[in-house]
Amino acid sequence: MNDQSRRPARQTRPYREPQKDPVRVLAYEALRAVGERDAYANLVLPPLLRKAREAGDFDGRDAALATELVYGTLRRQGTYDAVIAACIDRPLREVDPPVLDVLNLGAHQLLGTRIPTHAAVSATVELARVVIGDGRSRFVNAVLRKIAAHDLDGWIERVAPAYEDDAEQHLSIVHSHPRWIVSAMWDALGGGRAGIEDLLDADNERPEVTLVARPGRSTVEELTEAVGADNSLPGRWSPYAVRLSEGGEPGALEAVRDGRAGVQDEGSQLVAVALANAPLEGSDSRWMDGCAGPGGKAAMLAALAAQRGAALLASEKLPHRARLVEQSLSGNPGPYQVIAADGTRPAWRPGSFDRVLVDVPCTGLGALRRRPEARWRRKPEDLARFAPLQRALLREALNAVRVGGVVGYATCSPHPAETRAVVDDVLKGRGAGAPIAVEWIDARPLMPGVPAIGDGPDVQLWPHLHGTDAMYLALLRRTA
Numbered sequence: 131m132n133d134q135s136r137r138p139a140r141q142t143r144p145y146r147e148p149q150k151d152p153v154r155v156l157a158y159e160a161l162r163a164v165g166e167r168d169a170y171a172n173l174v175l176p177p178l179l180r181k182a183r184e185a186g187d188f189d190g191r192d193a194a195l196a197t198e199l200v201y202g203t204l205r206r207q208g209t210y211d212a213v214i215a216a217c218i219d220r221p222l223r224e225v226d227p228p229v230l231d232v233l234n235l236g237a238h239q240l241l242g243t244r245i246p247t248h249a250a251v252s253a254t255v256e257l258a259r260v261v262i263g264d265g266r267s268r269f270v271n272a273v274l275r276k277i278a279a280h281d282l283d284g285w286i287e288r289v290a291p292a293y294e295d296d297a298e299q300h301l302s303i304v305h306s307h308p309r310w311i312v313s314a315m316w317d318a319l320g321g322g323r324a325g326i327e328d329l330l331d332a333d334n335e336r337p338e339v340t341l342v343a344r345p346g347r348s349t350v351e352e353l354t355e356a357v358g359a360d361n362s363l364p365g366r367w368s369p370y371a372v373r374l375s376e377g378g379e380p381g382a383l384e385a386v387r388d389g390r391a392g393v394q395d396e397g398s399q400l401v402a403v404a405l406a407n408a409p410l411e412g413s414d415s416r417w418m419d420g421c422a423g424p425g426g427k428a429a430m431l432a433a434l435a436a437q438r439g440a441a442l443l444a445s446e447k448l449p450h451r452a453r454l455v456e457q458s459l460s461g462n463p464g465p466y467q468v469i470a471a472d473g474t475r476p477a478w479r480p481g482s483f484d485r486v487l488v489d490v491p492c493t494g495l496g497a498l499r500r501r502p503e504a505r506w507r508r509k510p511e512d513l514a515r516f517a518p519l520q521r522a523l524l525r526e527a528l529n530a531v532r533v534g535g536v537v538g539y540a541t542c543s544p545h546p547a548e549t550r551a552v553v554d555d556v557l558k559g560r561g562a563g564a565p566i567a568v569e570w571i572d573a574r575p576l577m578p579g580v581p582a583i584g585d586g587p588d589v590q591l592w593p594h595l596h597g598t599d600a601m602y603l604a605l606l607r608r609t610a
Contacts (some may be wrong), residue, residue: 148259152187154235157199158261161231164204164503171200171503203238204502205334208306209282210237212289217276229266232258236274241282251278293323305330310510311495318544319592332594333498333505339374340365341383342399342426344433346463347390356383366597367580368399370430389461394426395500397542397591397598402430404576404589405487405538408605412534413484418443420473420488420527423451425458427489427540428468436464443478444468474522481532488527489540490520490552496542496600499593513547520552528556528566531608536571539604544590549602553588557606567610573603 156178163169175197182188188196203210214233215222222230236254239245245253251274258267280288290303298316302309307330316326341357343350353372354362361378365371371394374380385391406417417435422428422444432442444459444466446452452470459466471477473488493512498505520541527537541548559565570587580596583589588604 148264149256150260151253151257152182153192153196154199154253154257155260156182156188157196157203157235158231158257160196160200161203161235162228165227165231168507170501171204172500175200198243199235199238201336201502202242203234204506206238206242206306207234207502207506208308209286209303210234210241210306212303213237213241213277213285214273216285216289217273226262226266228262229258229270232262232270233273236270237277240274240277241285247278251275297323301326301330306334307498307505308508311498311505311508314495314545318546318590325594328594329592332592333502335499337395337499337593338597339377339380339393340396341372341374341380341386341391342368342394342430343370343372343385343391344389344429345370346433346437347461348385352385353383353391356385365396365399367577368396368403370399370403371396389429389458392426392429392458394430395497395599395601397496397596397601398426399430400577400580400591400598401489401538401540401601401603402427402487403434404573404603404605405485405536406431406434407576408485408536408538408571408573408607410484410534410536412532414438415440416443416483417441417485418445418478418483418487418530420445420486420523420530421490422446422455422468423448425455427487428455429458429462431487432459432462432464432466435466436462439464440484441465441467443483445471445473445477447472473526474519476526476530478530480529481535483531484535485538486527486530486535487538487540488523489542490516490523490548492516492520492541492543492548493545494542495548496544496591496593496602500599513545516548517552520548521556524552524556525566528568528606528608533608533610535608537568537606537608539606541602542599544592544600544602549590550588550604553604553606567608568606569609571605571607573605576605 160174160178163174164171179193239250255267255271258270286304290300293300298309298312301312319325341353343353350372361374361376363373363375380386380393417440419428419431423446428444435442444455446455449470452468456468493508494504524539531537539553557566572587573589574583574586582595591598591601
């Protein structure tokens with residue numbers, strides 16, 4: 131008998147079915163929806179969480195972890211992509227998107243959470259077995275073990291250029307923003323390194339949930355009592371705001387269900403209130419929100435208008451968004467009307483209104499903390515794509531007010547191409563249309579107590595300075 135015949139037969143390990151972790155599977159499904167359908171996480175995630183709770187798969191801690199995995203992965207995707215690229219032997223674009231989503235989820239657990247290394251690796255490999263198969267799970271396992279060799283600071287030293295060598299690329303990788311956005315934000319903000327780093331950091335923080343007590347329909351005191359003193363903070367700037375210190379379910383509040391209150395960023399509240407309080411001579415009975423969807427500012431304007439006996443027309447081009455506006459305004463005590471209409475092709479006569487708000491479509495660079503996936507979806511050419519629409523909407527808004535009437539031009543972007551440049555072009559008649567006779571209204575006194583909002587007469591809010599979205603507002607009075 132030879133030596134080989136004496137050796138015991140090699141035992142084959144029995145196949146083990148992968149274990150499905152509901153939290154990580156849900157987080158993966160949300161990321162796939164964002165990647166495949168250009169969906170927004172804040173719209174995709176809530177129904178997934180609700181379905182999981184109804185099925186008995188989730189408790190509060192599970193929902194919190196799933197939310198952190200989704201939003202944390204999206205916010206830090208640029209940094210994690212750079213780390214993953216350093217751990218593989220092929221260009222990142224050649225990695226299948228589902229595999230990359232799993233790797234990013236694993237990278238966030240390893241580098242962005244307190245989950246122990248062995249648990250982060252094993253849980254992500256198990257997820258890979260469930261959603262992309264055993265074969266590709268081995269690739270995921272190998273990459274994650276390389277990532278686990280260093281912490282986040284260690285990887286930053288390896289994949290980011292020194293600030294002194296390439297400041298914009300350094301900030302891009304460290305703070306997980308596309309380079310062109312870093313450059314644009316820096317130009318808009320001005321100043322040195324500290325300011326831009328504070329802004330980029332603020333974009334990567336989870337924003338507070340802020341409620342609005344719609345004037346005449348609810349009160350800050352009612353919301354504070356309903357939320358509980360332990361979970362509520364007063365608004366920083368808006369007299370109608372209540373901030374939730376520990377999150378929660380706003381939809382469970384009676385005032386929110388009834389439409390007397392809502393979820394609304396303080397920057398958005400300030401824009402609506404400033405337009406409503408802008409000085410005006412003569413009649414003040416006809417107001418319009420010219421880009422009303424999804425309805426937050428329209429609901430605030432409708433409530434303020436009702437207190438003065440004014441009527442609001444809320445116009446929104448897209449019918450499904452117009453229906454959302456209708457829901458937001460439902461129950462308002464004063465007169466209002468919601469129509470589906472294109473603000474560049476008015477369904478109203480010139481000079482019909484006393485006050486008009488036009489919160490124009492834009493790149494949304496001012497709300498990246500709320501919609502982190504937008505930073506990877508937007509491109510520099512989007513600025514040029516929105517430009518004609520923004521100018522047309524402002525031009526028609528100015529035509530819609532009577533002489534002496536006030537227009538508020540607002541946008542959730544700090545980029546100069548979407549803010550002051552739009553106003554200047556319309557007023558000077560650049561492009562289509564003739565110059566329009568207006569005078570600027572200094573918007574700064576209409577946001578009392580709010581510091582560092584610019585040199586005027588327009589205002590710019592910032593996440594790192596004000597805790598709001600980066601809303602811009604210009605107030606203009608028609609003079610002829």
